[in-house]
Amino acid sequence: MKQQFNELPRPTFKWMKVNHQELDAQKDVKLQSTMMRERHEGAAVVQFYNGNQLPDLGDFPGANKEVLAQAVKGGNVNCKITVPDGKKGAVWLEYQVTEAAPNLVGQLYIETGKNSDLRVYTLFEGDAPHGSINILHYVAAGEKSNVTVSKVQVQGSRIRHIDQRLVKDGAGSHVKFVSAEIGGHETLIYVKADLDHDDSEFKSQSMYLGAGEQLVDYSYWVPTKGCRTNTDILTTGALMDRSRKYFRGTIDFLRGGKKAVGSESDTCLLLNKGVHSISIPLLLCKEDDVEGNHASSSGQVDPDMLFYLMSRGFSEAGARLIIVESNIRPVIDQLGDDKLENRALQAVREKMQVCYQEGDCHDQCAKRFPNID
Amino acid sequence: MTMTEDMKAKERKLKTEQVIDSLDDLHNMYDFRNDFKYSYRTDAGLTPDIVREISAKKDEPKWMLDFRLKSLDIFNKMPYPEWGPDISGLDMDNIITYVRPNTQMRASWDEVPDDIKNTFDRLGIPEAEKKSLAGVGAQYDSEVVYHSIQEDLVKQGVIYTDFDTALKQYEDVVRSHFMKLVPPTDHKFAALHGAVWSGGSFVYVPEGVDVSIPLQSYFRLNAPGAGQFEHTLIIVEKGAKVHFIEGCSAPKYNVANLHAGCVELFVGDDATLTYSTIENWSKNMYNLNTKRALVGKNGTINWVTGSFGSHTSCLYPMSILNGEGAHCEFTGVTFAGKGQYLDTGSKVVHNAPNTTSNINSKSISKDGGVCIYRGSVVISEKAEGSKATVSCESLMLDEQSQSDTIPAIIIKNDNVDLGHEAKIGRISDEAIFYLMSRGLSEDEARAMLVRGFVDPVSKALPLEYAVEMNNLINLELKGSI
Numbered sequence: 001m002k003q004q005f006n007e008l009p010r011p012t013f014k015w016m017k018v019n020h021q022e023l024d025a026q027k028d029v030k031l032q033s034t035m036m037r038e039r040h041e042g043a044a045v046v047q048f049y050n051g052n053q054l055p056d057l058g059d060f061p062g063a064n065k066e067v068l069a070q071a072v073k074g075g076n077v078n079c080k081i082t083v084p085d086g087k088k089g090a091v092w093l094e095y096q097v098t099e100a101a102p103n104l105v106g107q108l109y110i111e112t113g114k115n116s117d118l119r120v121y122t123l124f125e126g127d128a129p130h131g132s133i134n135i136l137h138y139v140a141a142g143e144k145s146n147v148t149v150s151k152v153q154v155q156g157s158r159i160r161h162i163d164q165r166l167v168k169d170g171a172g173s174h175v176k177f178v179s180a181e182i183g184g185h186e187t188l189i190y191v192k193a194d195l196d197h198d199d200s201e202f203k204s205q206s207m208y209l210g211a212g213e214q215l216v217d218y219s220y221w222v223p224t225k226g227c228r229t230n231t232d233i234l235t236t237g238a239l240m241d242r243s244r245k246y247f248r249g250t251i252d253f254l255r256g257g258k259k260a261v262g263s264e265s266d267t268c269l270l271l272n273k274g275v276h277s278i279s280i281p282l283l284l285c286k287e288d289d290v291e292g293n294h295a296s297s298s299g300q301v302d303p304d305m306l307f308y309l310m311s312r313g314f315s316e317a318g319a320r321l322i323i324v325e326s327n328i329r330p331v332i333d334q335l336g337d338d339k340l341e342n343r344a345l346q347a348v349r350e351k352m353q354v355c356y357q358e359g360d361c362h363d364q365c366a367k368r369f370p371n372i373d
Numbered sequence: 374m375t376m377t378e379d380m381k382a383k384e385r386k387l388k389t390e391q392v393i394d395s396l397d398d399l400h401n402m403y404d405f406r407n408d409f410k411y412s413y414r415t416d417a418g419l420t421p422d423i424v425r426e427i428s429a430k431k432d433e434p435k436w437m438l439d440f441r442l443k444s445l446d447i448f449n450k451m452p453y454p455e456w457g458p459d460i461s462g463l464d465m466d467n468i469i470t471y472v473r474p475n476t477q478m479r480a481s482w483d484e485v486p487d488d489i490k491n492t493f494d495r496l497g498i499p500e501a502e503k504k505s506l507a508g509v510g511a512q513y514d515s516e517v518v519y520h521s522i523q524e525d526l527v528k529q530g531v532i533y534t535d536f537d538t539a540l541k542q543y544e545d546v547v548r549s550h551f552m553k554l555v556p557p558t559d560h561k562f563a564a565l566h567g568a569v570w571s572g573g574s575f576v577y578v579p580e581g582v583d584v585s586i587p588l589q590s591y592f593r594l595n596a597p598g599a600g601q602f603e604h605t606l607i608i609v610e611k612g613a614k615v616h617f618i619e620g621c622s623a624p625k626y627n628v629a630n631l632h633a634g635c636v637e638l639f640v641g642d643d644a645t646l647t648y649s650t651i652e653n654w655s656k657n658m659y660n661l662n663t664k665r666a667l668v669g670k671n672g673t674i675n676w677v678t679g680s681f682g683s684h685t686s687c688l689y690p691m692s693i694l695n696g697e698g699a700h701c702e703f704t705g706v707t708f709a710g711k712g713q714y715l716d717t718g719s720k721v722v723h724n725a726p727n728t729t730s731n732i733n734s735k736s737i738s739k740d741g742g743v744c745i746y747r748g749s750v751v752i753s754e755k756a757e758g759s760k761a762t763v764s765c766e767s768l769m770l771d772e773q774s775q776s777d778t779i780p781a782i783i784i785k786n787d788n789v790d791l792g793h794e795a796k797i798g799r800i801s802d803e804a805i806f807y808l809m810s811r812g813l814s815e816d817e818a819r820a821m822l823v824r825g826f827v828d829p830v831s832k833a834l835p836l837e838y839a840v841e842m843n844n845l846i847n848l849e850l851k852g853s854i
Contacts, residue, residue, distance in 0.1 A: 011456040012779045013689075013720075016749055019456070253797070255772070270787035273754075277784040284777045285797045288769035292797035296782060299790045 001025045005063045005162075005188050006219035008248050010282060018278055021217045021246060023186060025066070026132055026160055031076045034101035037094040038079075044089025044118060047080045054107055054138050060166045062136070063190040063219075067162050071136035075105025081120060085113035085142070090121070092337075095133065097126035097159060105134045112145040114170075120149045121337045124183075127156020133184075137165040141173035141200070148176045150335045154347040155183035157212060167193035169200035169226070176203040178334045180344040181237075182351060186215045193222045195229040195257075203232045207331040207344075209324070210243025210275070211351050217245075223252040224260045224290075231262035236331060238324045239268060239275035240352075250282040251292055258289040266296040269327055271320065321352050413473040417598065418466045421445060424568050427471045431537055431571075436548065444557040444567025451561045458685050458714045458745070463659045468631050469599045470569040472514040510535060510590040512603055515571040526584060532577040533588055536604050539575030546577070550606055554637040554665045554693075562661040566602050566635045573603035573634070576617060580610040580641070587616040587649075587835060592634075594623040594658075600631035607637070609644040611669075616647040618838065622682070623655040629684070630658045638666035640674050642696055647675040649834055651842055654682035656712060661687050670696030670725075677833045678705040679842045680717050681849065689747060691720035694728035694756075701730040706830040706842070708849045709742030709774070718748035718780075723756035723789075732763045735827055739770035739849070746778040746795070754785050763793040768800065768826055770819070820850050 004020040011019040040046050051074040062068025083089040095104055112118050124133060133155070141147050155161060161184040167175050181187050193202040208216045222231045233249050251262035268277040281294040301323050309319035325348065335341045413430060415423045424445050428438040453460065494500075510533070511519040517535035526533070532543070540547050557567035574590045594601045609615055623630060632654060640646045646666070654660050660683040666674040676690045692701035703719040721730040736744035746765045767776035778795045800822050808818035824831075827846060831839040 010777065010779060012747055012781050013749060014454070014456055016751070016781050016783060018781050018783065268784075270784065270789070273787050275785075275787055277782075279782040279784075279793070280780065281793070281795070282777065282779050283767075283795055283797045285767065285769065286775045288772045288774060288799040290798060293795065294778075295792075295794040297792045298782075298784050300788055 003064055003066060006190050006217050006246070006248060007061065007064070008219070008280060008282070009221050009250050009252070010284060012280065018246070018280055021188065026130070028130060029070070029103045029105070029132060031103055031105055032101040034076055034104065036077055036079070037096070038092065040089065040091040042089035043083050043087030044091045045082045046091055049078045049080060050074060052107070053078070053080060054109055054136070055140075057138070057166060060192050062164045063162050063188050067134050068136070068164060070105055071107060071134050071164060074107060075134070076101070077104045077106030077135070079106065080109040080111070081118065082111045083113060083116045083118045086115045087113065088117040090119040092121045093123070095122065095124045095135070097128050097131045097133065097155060099128045102128035102131040104132070106136070108135055108137045110138065110147060110149070111140045112142045112147055114143045114145065116142060116145045118145070118147050119336060121340055122149070122151045123340060123343065124151070124153040124155050124161065127158055129158055131156070131158055132160040132162070134162045135164070137163070139165070139167045139175055141168065141170045141175050143170040144172040145170060146174045148178065148336065150337060150340060151177070151179040152335065152340045152344045153179070153181050153183055153187065154343060157183070157185050157214075159184045161187045163189045165189070165191045167191075167202060169193070169195050169197050169202065171197040171226070172199040173197070174201045174203075177205070178331060178336070179206040180332060180335065181206065181208040181216055182344060182347040184214065187217065189218045191220045193231070195222060195224040195226050195231065197226040199228050200226055201230040204234070205331045205334055206235045207328040208235065208237035208245060209328070209348050209351055210237070210239040210245055211241050212243060213241070214243040216243070219248040220264070221250045221252065222262065223254055224257045224262065225254045226257055226260070228259045229257060230260070233264040234331070235265075236267040236327055237269070238271055238327065239277060240271045242274040244276040244278070246278045247296070248280045249294065250284060251294070253283070253285040253287045253290045253292060255286045257287050260287065260290045262290070263293040265294065267327065268298040269324060270298060270300055317352065321349060324348070324352065414469055414596070415471045417469050419445065419448070419470060419569070423470060427569060427571065430471075430473070433540065434544065437540065440552070441568050444564050447557045448561060448564035448568055451564055453561055457687050458716045460659060460661070460685060462684070463629055463631060467598060467628070469596065470602065471571055472596045472599050473516050474513045474518060509588075510574045512572045512590065512592045514594060514596050514599060515601065517572050517574070522588075529582045530579040531582060531584060532575065534575050536573040536575050536606070539606070543575070543577070546608070547575070547606065550608065550637065550639060551604070552635070552637070554639075554667055555635050555663050559663070562633045563635065563663055566604070566633050566663070569600070570602045570604045570635065572601075573605045576607040576615065578609045578613040578615045581612045583613065584615040587618050589618040589620065592619070592621045594630055594632065598628040598630065600633060603634045605634065605636040607646060608639045609641055609646045611641040612643045613641065614645045616649065618835070619648070619650045621650070621652045621654055623658055628657065630655070632658055632660045632662060634662045636662070636664035638674065640666055640668040640672040642669040643671045644669065645673040645675070647677065649677040649838060651679045651838055651845070652682060653845055656682060656684055658683040659685050664688070664690040666690070666692045668692060668694050668696060668699040668701065671698040672696060673700045673702070676701070676703045676705065676719065677830065679830065679845065680705070680707040680715055681845045683715065684713060686715045686717055689718045689720050691722070692730065693722045693724060694730065695724050697725045697727055699725060699728045703730070703732045703734070704830050704833045705734045706827045707736040707744050708846060709736070709738045709744045710849050711740035711742060714743045716745040716747055718746050720749045721751070721761065723750070723752040723759040723761065725755055726757040726759070728756055728759045730761045732765075733829060734765040735768070735830065736765075736776060737768045737770065737823060737826065738774035738776045741773040743775040746780065748779075749781045749783070750791065751783045752786050752789050752791065756786050757788045759786070760790045762791070765795045766826070767797040768823065769797070770799070770823070820847070823850060
């Protein structure tokens with residue numbers, strides 16, 4: 001049976017078949033109890049729980065009804081992170097899929113107090129036959145608080161990775177997601193950020209690297225009701241083999257949200273024949289006093305750039321890696337944690353079959369990027 | 374003598390009043406109506422008997438009647454599109470699908486009945502023909518009432534005639550091309566068109582012929598509650614070149630009218646076709662038109678469109694770049710005012726190596742008008758080395774209006790270069806301030822900036838049509854200047 005995921009809030013021509021993603025429904029999602037590795041610093045409070053602790057999700061559609069219901073019910077990796085008014089904290093969480101616990105379902109409920117600052121670092125690893133992840137982020141940002149969620153996903157090639165995110169802003173709050181989506185078989189990201197309050201900001205910076213038959217599907221919907229809000233969405237990455245990338249970005253300027261600024265950008269490097277890059281960046285505008293921009297670009301690796309690098313002694317594969325890295329590095333650099341950054345870069349290199357298969361190149365790259373293991 | 378500020382202000386006021394007076398004249402130019410006279414019309418609604426009646430009245434070959442009936446069947450089975458604007462105000466049971474005016478097709482203006490002739494005189498059609506057109510077709514309701522073409526083009530083998538004549542005189546050509554690019558199965562209104570089409574133009578430009586002066590067809594819908602379903606078929610053979618201009622207008626009634634025409638353009642290898650349209654339908658019109666071009670090797674299709682009138686429009690000219698090196702250029706402006714929902718855009722399919730396309734779309738919305746840019750670019754596996762750029766800009770003139778951009782880009786080939794950008798916003802306060810500091814009133818500054826915004830489209834049109842488009846923009850801006 002097929003299921004529809006990541007539906008566009010405003011459909012376009014039906015014949016293009018881009019209004020949603022259609023995938024086989026996943027069978028046998030059995031939840032085994034599992035322990036997550038967690039570490040925290042500062043004033044952050046971390047609590048694991050069973051069942052549902054999330055408030056009403058309103059009109060949040062999620063990646064689809066079924067997977068949203070599954071996450072709302074609560075699963076085996078539910079976690080709540082809070083930080084009190086005026087305090088700072090940081091939390092590291094590791095989600096590990098194993099054959100003993102192939103399916104992870106959970107809520108990541110983040111609630112920040114007024115003028116607080118919270119950083120959450122998540123790492124998704126592991127593989128298992130019919131393995132899956134379904135995480136529902138609920139971010140309730142307090143007034144003038146800063147929330148940054150950094151994520152590196154380097155799961156095995158048998159995983160369906162579903163990441164649903166709902167952001168509720170506070171006045172003057174800043175919420176930022178930085179993600180590196182490198183692994184998994186099917187990666188579905190569904191984001192809704194309600195910018196209801198004045199001066200709030202939502203940023204999402206994401207990189208991907210598709211290979212084999214991988215699918216990466218991003219869907220963003222940001223309704224902006226507050227005045228002087230700021231939305232900035234960026235996805236950038238590269239596709240190899242027969243991999244596919246979908247980008248559905250919708251910035252929705254609602255009436256009354258004056259002086260709102262929104263931009264979305266989608267950049268894709270196409271590394272060989274057989275890849276599919278689909279981009280549907282929407283700007284919906286009911287308010288005149290706003291500024292909305294979107295841009296997307298797709299293309300091959302610039303042959304002149306490749307020639308230049310190869311003339312400096314890099315192999316073709318090494319030169320391609322450098323060009324891809326130059327594209328994704330701005331996102332990786334924002335992850336904000338050395339270990340996560342190195343993990344992401346290492347996974348990119350392994351995936352591009354550079355470094356570990358070609359010793360010389362690895363040595364050269366290791367000199368250029370000394371913080372690689 | 375130097376002018377005082379007071380004198381300057383008086384002069385500006387006078388100038389503004391003159392502009393408004395001229396706009397009233399312009400408005401009258403389009404929004405007038407003749408008495409509803411006809412020699413024959415079908416009942417409202419859509420039945421197999423009505424379709425048979427239309428076909429019989431036109432004395433069509435059996436294959437065309439069969440085609441119509443098959444299309445009607447498809448229409449009845451097909452759902453209304455769900456992705457676009459609300460068209461629930463359109464009741465097909467109340468639309469008259471065929472209205473024959475009280476005249477036959479003429480080759481001389483003198484023979485056209487006075488009331489119809491006067492209509493086209495007021496729209497400036499004969500005047501335009503004298504000045505700058507190589508051929509003119511004029512359709513009134515469901516039938517073409519006048520067609521002419523310059524003798525020297527006829528000698529070169531150019532055919533420009535109404536579609537009924539083409540069906541009789543060039544039946545084989547029509548049969549092999551008719552609704553091949555837009556099959557009735559494409560969507561509900563393509564099926565409707567297949568069932569009840571009437572009128573339209575047929576253009577054939579033989580290999581290597583350069584028709585240096587434009588051809589124009591003008592469509593006027595006068596009957597209240599009627600539909601206009603003209604079919605335009607243009608075949609430009611290898612290395613040939615032509616510019617075809619289409620104009621449309623209708624008086625306003627308090628019942629819905631429907632325009633569901635179909636345009637099929639076949640552009641041969643190395644050929645160039647420029648298709649310009651200024652659509653200015655009345656505000657009770659549902660404009661659900663379909664336009665499609667198939668372009669051969671190194672051929673070029675240029676679309677230049679200005680969409681102004683109508684209650685609701687769904688119009689996305691499509692270019693299928695089927696030959697290596699084929700090129701598409703789309704330049705369009707859409708202006709939606711009060712009560713209007715204009716859902717327009719452009720579709721391009723890159724289906725051969727080294728094809729290129731540039732889409733440049735601009736929209737303006739005011740007084741609660743809704744402008745949607747809905748476009749698509751598909752680069753298929755076969756389109757190695759293709760390049761595409763899409764640029765859409767939307768300008769909102771007030772806080773009641775709405776402007777959305779819904780572009781979709783599908784790339785299935787690694788060797789491509791695609792850039793897309795879009796902007797939505799309003800006229801910057803700084804720009805208005807700057808112009809006001811140079812002595813313009815706020816409204817004048819605003820109007821000047823709007824004209825500057827659509828300038829790339831005006832420049833792509835022949836002078837007479839650029840003037841018409843600018844006048845239409847002034848008309849839409851009336852109240853602001």
